Amino acid sequence: MTVRQPDSALSADAARPSRREQILRAAAQLFAERGSRAVGVDDVGAAVGVTGPAIYRHFASKDAMLAEMLEGISQRLLAGARERVAAAGLDPAAQLRALVTFQVDFALDNPALITVQDRDLGSLPTDDAAAVRRLQRRYVEVWVDVLARLRPEEGTDASRARAHAVFGLVNSTPHSAGRLPREQMAALLAAMAEAAATA
Numbered sequence: 042m043t044v045r046q047p048d049s050a051l052s053a054d055a056a057r058p059s060r061r062e063q064i065l066r067a068a069a070q071l072f073a074e075r076g077s078r079a080v081g082v083d084d085v086g087a088a089v090g091v092t093g094p095a096i097y098r099h100f101a102s103k104d105a106m107l108a109e110m111l112e113g114i115s116q117r118l119l120a121g122a123r124e125r126v127a128a129a130g131l132d133p134a135a136q137l138r139a140l141v142t143f144q145v146d147f148a149l150d151n152p153a154l155i156t157v158q159d160r161d162l163g164s165l166p167t168d169d170a171a172a173v174r175r176l177q178r179r180y181v182e183v184w185v186d187v188l189a190r191l192r193p194e195e196g197t198d199a200s201r202a203r204a205h206a207v208f209g210l211v212n213s214t215p216h217s218a219g220r221l222p223r224e225q226m227a228a229l230l231a232a233m234a235e236a237a238a239t240a
Contacts, residue, residue: 073153108169115176133190152215
């Protein structure tokens with residue numbers, strides 16, 4: 042059995058997460074393994090060495106945990122994508138490579154979050170789900186802008202379809218991660234993603 046490191050996107054300092062971040066990391070792992078509806082607050086508390094009721098000092102409910110988890114990663118993805126594009130300069134090909142590398146690293150370092158996002162977004166209350174989806178659309182549009190400048194003849198609908206295809210490929214990592222050493226897997230995914238984005 043492979044022992045996975047906790048997802049890195051849930052703490053500002055992965056080596057010294059706060060108690061709140063520890064709770065989110067444990068919840069992400071449990072939600073990924075069982076689904077958020079099958080996990081109780083007591084389960085999350087046990088995973089971080091506290092009683093279930095102690096969780097309520099940090100989160101009002103399990104739904105609040107899930108909402109913060111998914112909204113937080115969506116904010117990090119959007120901010121990270123904008124930073125990578127800005128740092129890559131004005132060349133859309135360089136910007137695409139930066140976005141691909143960013144998405145691959147995120148997916149490889151956060152397999153539980155990828156699983157939870159895919160499976161449990163629909164479990165959020167309506168307002169929280171809408172907030173996450175707004176952030177996700179903004180993240181997609183960063184990619185669309187870059188891809189549309191690479192292939193201006195195609196239009197934004199095709200660029201959006203390309204972006205979603207890349208996400209589907211890269212975000213398959215919860216099923217494939219661990220089959221190759223991380224560096225090799227990252228290189229393989231990045232090459233495949235860039236090829237898919239520009240085919």
